[in-house]
Amino acid sequence: MGGLSKKIFQIKSLSKENTANSLLVDSGNLLFKQTNIADGPSQARLAASTIVEVYKTIGFDAVAVGPLDLAGGVLFLQQSKNDNFPWISANIFNENEQLLFKPFVTKTIQDREITVFALSGAPKRALSDVYIKPWEDILPSLLQRIRKKNRNGLIVLLSSLSDKENQVIAKEYKDIHVLVSAHPRKGNVAPQLxxxxxxxxxxKQGKHQGLLEITFGSSRLWGQNSQKKLADLQNSLGSINWQLQRLLKKSKPSGNAAKYEKTITRLEDEKKSLAAEINTMKDQADEERNGGTKEDNFTYRFIGLKKNMPNDQRTDEKIHTLNQEVRKLNARLKQAKTANRHITGAKSSLSLIGHNACGECHEKQKIFWESTRHAKAYNTLLTKNKNLDTNCLPCHLSMEITKGAFAPLAPNMILSYPEKLQSVGCETCHGIGNKHSTDPEQFKLVLTPASDICLTCHTDEHDDNFIYKEKLEKVSCPAG
Ligand code: HEC
Ligand code: HEC
Ligand code: HEC
Ligand code: HEC
Structure with a gap:
């Protein structure tokens, strides 16, 4: 989160200077740095939530969904969307062909309507029940829709598609006036027409802010000729200055002094005439801007993060909270690791017989148990692709529990659990039943499991709402 607080201060003061007439957008890829963030709580997710909260205080008009924003799954984004974060994307759909985000937003500035829409690039992470439609399939009709609402205004596309795709779109769709890309490995790119x-x-990720100042004309066409020429001239001047400096640093060559002097004079002359040309061109550009020409004109600036920026106080507070949460999370993860020490134990055979055997004599209870989530606990891991994770397995399987702890088991045992024990089964609560099954009268089982059995799995970390009496009622097998 290095520099986030200064960044936010800078964005806020820039947008304060320009509020009434400005549109504040982000082209996406701001939440994560990696392409796939594992499910479950992690530092990366906590940090991403903080970024959303902090960005919310700025008041963005639109933030595009980029592939790196999808790295934590769609659910994560939807939570912040419900929190009124202005995510937009016109090509992320659910399986019922419904858009998951607003496709575009519109704002009026100086009587000019401005529509901002977004196209998202495909993430590396596999997404379930969600897909990214190719832009070719939606762009023509989408632009028609936008044009119907916004006949004379400016259209801005925030795109996390590839460079190649962006070039094609720019070439084929003249209606799009500005295309802001979000290439994760690119820095500032000066506007190219x-x-x-x-x-x-x-x-990327707020290292610079780009400021595009637009003076509206009437034709909806860019007239930046003098601007472009000016930029070219300034580039040439830069390279002459560089050559001059290089030559002057060298000592005069003894054999070829005349030629050396001549080159210097030539460069000095060129420099002078370029400087004069730049001055004229500057005037011309100013005139073009102020003279109410038919065309739209623009200037741009990239503003780097200034080291002497003060911190933004609210951001500092949020980062402070984040650091506390990360510390708590790390402590919990450590705790969970020690709690799972049992899997390093040596026991290599299981005495549990499984729910089907019990069901032979206790059908009613078995049918009830099947309706509880305990019966599906392993399945839950399966659907999350975590059925081979030894950190998850113990609490989602039938385990032998004594005195509030799992009986020791070898790691390979827990990975090769027989199917009949792939659930939180009867014996987890009532105790091992092999002897009871052969002679129920002689070998009785526990009728009411004590709370320490439940708490072996229902730890604070996994169930912060465990009230023994209330939960016991929910899992009590019926009599008879
Ligand atoms: C062969 C039939 C049979 C099988 C198999 C069997 N039970 Fe029982 N179970 C009984 C009988 C009969 C009783 C009643 C015993 C009594 O009241 O003396 C009983 C009682 C119980 C009780 C109540 C204990 C109490 O104190 O009231 C529980 C709990 C129980 N069984 C669980 C299980 C579990 C769990 C399994 C599988 C591991 C299982 N039973 C397998 C026949 C069986
Ligand atoms: C071996 C670990 C383990 C033990 C022991 C255990 N549970 Fe659970 N319990 C779970 C898991 C895992 C789930 C969630 C399963 C899922 O949704 O995949 C769960 C879910 C539940 C639920 C939700 C059930 C539903 O159908 O809505 C209740 C209530 C519950 N447990 C109560 C208890 C009580 C009371 C005890 C002690 C008598 C207990 N559990 C013992 C692991 C355990
Ligand atoms: C210390 C025991 C324990 C461990 C370890 C554990 N779980 Fe659970 N899990 C539970 C309990 C208890 C519940 C039920 C919580 C409730 O009813 O609120 C549960 C519920 C769940 C649920 C369903 C409810 C939900 O939160 O949506 C999922 C999914 C789940 N666990 C996944 C995992 C995964 C993945 C891992 C490994 C990273 C894991 N669990 C490790 C005890 C555990
Ligand atoms: C999460 C814990 C849990 C699991 C898993 C569980 N039970 Fe129970 N069972 C209970 C509780 C709680 C009671 C009610 C105890 C009481 O009445 O105080 C109970 C009661 C019983 C009784 C006695 C019913 C009576 O006549 O009063 C039997 C028999 C029984 N369970 C069998 C099973 C069988 C068979 C399974 C698996 C198919 C199973 N239980 C799974 C918690 C569990």
Whole structure:
């Protein structure tokens, strides 16, 4: 989270200077750095939630969903969407062909309507029940829809598609005036005009802010000729200055002094004439901007993070809370690891006989038990693809529990559990039943499992709401 607080301060003060007439957008990929974040609580997820909270205090008009934002799964994003975070994407659908986010937002600035829409690139992570439609399938009709609402305004696309795709879109869709890309490995990209689309990007994850100032004309066409020429001239001047400096640093070559002097003079002359040309061009550009030409004009700036920026106080507070939560999480993870020490034990055979054997004499109880989540506990892991995770297995299987602890088991045992024990079965609560099954009268089982049995699995970490009496009622097998 290095520098986040200064960054936020800077964005806030920049947007304060320009509020009434400005549109604040982010082209996405701001939550995660990795392409796939494992399920379950982690530092990366806590940090991402904090980023959302902090960005919420800025008041963005739109934030595009990028593939790196999807790295934690769609559910994660939807939670922040429900919290009124302005995510947009026009090509993320659920299996019923419904859009998961708003496709675009519209804002009026100086009588000009501005529509911002977003196209999301496909994430590396596999998403369940959600898919990213190819932009080709939706863009033509989407633009028609936008144009119907916004006949004369500006259209901005926030895109996390590939460079190649962005170039094609810029070439083929003149209606899109500005395309801001979100390439994860690219820095600032000065606006490049393709047909009538300005293609640009700022460095990732808020390292820079890009400021695009637009003066509206009437034609909806960019007239940035003098701007572009000016930039070219400034580039040439830069390279001449560089050559000059290089030459001047070298000592005069003894044999070829005349040629050396000549080169220096030539470069000095060129420098002078370029400087003069730049001045004229500057005036021309200013005139173009102020003279109410038919065309839209723009200037741009990339603003790096200034070291002397103060911190944003609310962000500091949120980061403080985050650090506390991360510490708590790490402590819990450590605790869970020690709690799972049992799997390093040596026992290599199981005495449990499984629920089917019990069901032969206790059918009513078996039918009831099958309706509880205990019967599906292993299945739950299976659907999460965690059925081979020894950190999860013990609490989602039938285990022998004595005095509030799992009986020791070798790790390979827990990974090769027989199917009949793949659930939190009868013997977890009532005790091992092999002898009872052959002679029920002589070998009685526990009727009411004590709370320490439940608490072996229903730890604070996995069930922060365990009230023995209330929960016992829910799992009590019926009499008879
Ligand atoms: C061969 C039939 C049979 C099998 C198999 C069997 N039971 Fe029983 N179980 C009985 C009988 C009969 C009683 C009643 C014994 C009594 O009241 O003396 C009983 C009683 C119980 C009780 C009540 C204990 C009490 O104190 O009231 C529980 C709990 C129980 N069985 C659980 C199980 C479990 C768990 C399994 C499987 C591991 C199992 N039984 C397998 C026949 C069986
Ligand atoms: C071996 C670990 C383990 C033990 C022991 C255990 N549970 Fe559970 N319990 C679980 C797991 C795992 C789930 C969630 C299963 C799922 O949804 O996949 C669960 C779910 C539950 C639920 C939700 C059930 C439902 O159908 O809604 C209740 C209530 C519950 N347990 C109560 C108890 C009580 C009371 C005890 C002690 C008598 C107990 N559990 C013992 C692991 C255990
Ligand atoms: C210390 C015991 C324990 C361990 C270890 C454990 N669980 Fe659970 N798990 C439980 C209990 C208890 C419940 C039921 C909680 C409730 O009813 O609220 C549960 C419920 C669940 C549920 C369903 C309820 C939900 O929260 O959506 C899932 C999914 C789950 N666990 C996945 C996992 C995974 C994945 C792991 C390994 C990373 C794991 N569990 C490790 C005890 C455990
Ligand atoms: C999560 C714990 C749990 C699991 C798992 C569980 N039971 Fe029970 N069982 C209970 C509780 C609690 C009672 C009620 C005890 C009481 O009445 O005080 C009970 C009661 C019983 C009784 C006695 C019913 C009577 O006549 O009063 C039998 C028999 C029984 N269970 C069998 C089973 C069998 C068979 C299974 C597996 C198919 C099973 N239980 C799974 C918790 C469990």
């Amino acid at each position: 393709i047909n009538n689309t300005l293609l640009t990007q700022t460095a």
